[in-house]
Amino acid sequence: MAEVVLFHHVQGLTDGIRAFAEELRAGGHTVHTPDLFEGERPATIDDGVAHVKSTGGEVLGQRADAAVAGLPEGVVYAGFSWGGATAQEYAQTRPGARGALLYDACIPITGEWAFGPWPDGVPVQIHGMDKDPFFALEGDIDAARELVETVGPELAELFVYPGDRHLFADSSLPSYDADAAALVVQRSRDFLDKLG
Secondary structure, eight states: OOEEEEEOBTTBSOHHHHHHHHHHHTTTOEEEOOOTTTTOOOSSHHHHHHHHHHHOHHHHHHHHHHHHHTSOSSOEEEEETHHHHHHHHHHHHSTTOOEEEEESOOOOSSSTTOOSSOOTTOOEEEEEETTOTTTTTSSHHHHHHHHHHHHOTTTEEEEEESSOOSSTTOTTSTTOOHHHHHHHHHHHHHHHHHHO
């Protein structure tokens, strides 16, 4: 079974993120859910972005580093939106990643914002909605397509769901889409199961 570290989005470690982690645990996997906001749960995405800015990238980066410091190298890095970018950075830069699960986010692997090339042999699965104002309309979906094209379909999968909701797999938010979220959970568990 896989060991996963799941990073929350800008609204914090919500009950929906905890519930999603439980769904992965129900498949027999170990899932860590660090709270990088130390209990803060901003009410909206805008409030969350403001919280990230006021806390500062350096402090949040130190908290994330502390969260993974005690974990073995061979973990799967997963995350939602802002947390997806965190997960992707570790998958690309921390040695020995077993895989990456990116929800509502994908950072380009080339260009100014890139963390560097995608590491050889590391599988990745990306999920997002086709009209999500953040994932689809701000370029993440294009970055995801580039990643799949570069890495190849044997290691990289992109699942696009119909709709315009961001954070649609978080059952504690109004944006929740139960049918799409169930598919995300099933596909994520299949991905983890393949890792052995």
